[in-house]
Amino acid sequence: MNTRYFVPLLVGSILLAQGSAAWAASVTLTPDKDNTIVQVTSPTGQLSNGEGDIFVGRTAQDGSGATVAVTSIRRGLVHFNVAGSGIPSNAVITGVTLQMTNVMSQNGDQTLSLEPVTQDWGQGTSNFPGGVGAPATQNDATWLYTFYNATTPSASTTWNTPGGDFSGTISASTVDPGGQTGNVISWSSSQMVADVQSWLNDPSGNFGWGILGNESVGQTAKRLNSSESANPPQLIITYRVPEPASIALAFAGAVGLLLAARRRAA
Numbered sequence: 104m105n106t107r108y109f110v111p112l113l114v115g116s117i118l119l120a121q122g123s124a125a126w127a128a129s130v131t132l133t134p135d136k137d138n139t140i141v142q143v144t145s146p147t148g149q150l151s152n153g154e155g156d157i158f159v160g161r162t163a164q165d166g167s168g169a170t171v172a173v174t175s176i177r178r179g180l181v182h183f184n185v186a187g188s189g190i191p192s193n194a195v196i197t198g199v200t201l202q203m204t205n206v207m208s209q210n211g212d213q214t215l216s217l218e219p220v221t222q223d224w225g226q227g228t229s230n231f232p233g234g235v236g237a238p239a240t241q242n243d244a245t246w247l248y249t250f251y252n253a254t255t256p257s258a259s260t261t262w263n264t265p266g267g268d269f270s271g272t273i274s275a276s277t278v279d280p281g282g283q284t285g286n287v288i289s290w291s292s293s294q295m296v297a298d299v300q301s302w303l304n305d306p307s308g309n310f311g312w313g314i315l316g317n318e319s320v321g322q323t324a325k326r327l328n329s330s331e332s333a334n335p336p337q338l339i340i341t342y343r344v345p346e347p348a349s350i351a352l353a354f355a356g357a358v359g360l361l362l363a364a365r366r367r368a369a
Contacts (some may be wrong), residue, residue, distance in 0.1 A: 112180045114288030129341040130190060131245040132183045132257065134330040136311075138244045140267055141219060141236035142176040145292055150236030151229040151243035154331050156206050157181070158234040159215055160316025164256050167321035169337040176318050177234060177257070179327065180224055180244055183338045191344050198341040199295040201275075201312075206346045207326035208284035215279050215325060217271040217290050219298055220310040222262060225250040234324055269313050274298050278302040288327075299340060 139158045141150035151156065158177035165175040181201075186192075201217065227243035229236070239251040246266055248259040262268050275292035302309035317323035328334050 117178060123141045125195075125343040125345050127221040127341065127343045128190050129198075129339065129365065132185070132338040133335045134181050134187050134311075134338075135184045135328050137179070137336070138224070139236065140176050140229065140244055140246050142172060142174050142178065142245050142266065143236075144173065144265065146256060148248060149239040149243075149245035149256070149359045151227065151239040151251070152231055152236050153347060154228055154230040154233060155201075155237070155242050155329065156326055156332070157314065157327045157329050159314045159327065160210070161318050161321050162234055162324045163322040165321055169321060172321075175321055176266065177236075177316070177324055179314030180218075180220060180267070180311060181314060181336060182224075182309070185299055185340070186306035187307060188340070190303060192303065192343055194342040194344050196296050196300040196303065196340060196342050198339075199290070199299045200289055200291040200339045201295070201336065202278040202287050202289045203287050204328040204332070204337065205279055205284060205325070206328055207342065208282050208286075210278075210323050212278050212280040213281075213323050214276050215288070215290075216276040216315045217312040218272065218315060219274060220313050221268045221270055222249050223310050224267075227251065227253075233235065234326065237294070244282075267313055269315075271283060276311060279327075298353055299338075300364075309340065324350050358363040 137157060139152035143150050156177040158181045160177060161172055163174050175290045224244035225242035227240035229238065229240045229243050231237035239245045241253040243251045245251050248261055252259040274294045275290035277288050277289050277290050280284045316325055328336060
């Protein structure tokens with residue numbers, strides 16, 4: 104057989120391998136922990152909502168027109184175990200969407216933002232059905248503490264900044280409309296892709312996202328489903344996995360064919 108036919112075969116095999124040198128997949132995760140931190144500035148009487156719904160924004164406790172909030176701010180925390188999800192460590196994240204359900208449709212249209220948390224935090228067993236919060240239990244995240252020590256509160260580990268430590272970079276924002284209880288709201292952005300990629304590459308830096316609402320005026324709070332609900336939050340991740348070995352195998356196979364053909368033609 105004329106070896107000139109194997110040169111295009113060699114090139115074509117390599118190009119085909121390059122074109123199929125990655126496989127794509129997706130995974131849907133639910134939180135391994137979430138919480139609500141409730142504004143309490145006193146070291147005693149810290150509140151949380153570890154096993155209840157997630158509240159974000161500001162209640163009317165300080166009055167809807169108050170310029171300074173003292174007890175009315177709520178902030179959500181949500182964490183997903185990206186590195187333990189089965190996604191290969193060399194994967195390239197291509198898309199990320201967080202979906203949560205609106206449990207309470209009051210307080211009109213409000214913008215809710217995601218921002219990476221920069222310290223580890225905990226979830227205890229506190230649970231209050233409303234937005235007031237419940238007394239913090241062991242390892243709950245609270246306004247002042249990342250992990251509350253119920254036995255010796257003064258020994259609790261603290262946030263650097265009361266109310267939680269956040270990166271300062273908004274990962275994504277969405278609007279939770281009023282009057283639509285039960286609707287699913289979603290966040291998706293290139294910055295969320297970057298966040299999840301960094302958590303896959305460096306699991307020790309994954310402290311999840313803070314969910315922040317409108318804190319400028321009272322009566323803007325929103326109530327979202329938590330991991331304990333029948334419809335828990337879902338983080339949908341799409342990714343691709345490079346397979347450089349397939350190129351080398353295709354190259355070696357094509358070269359082998361070419362050399363065999365040359366030997367037969369000799």
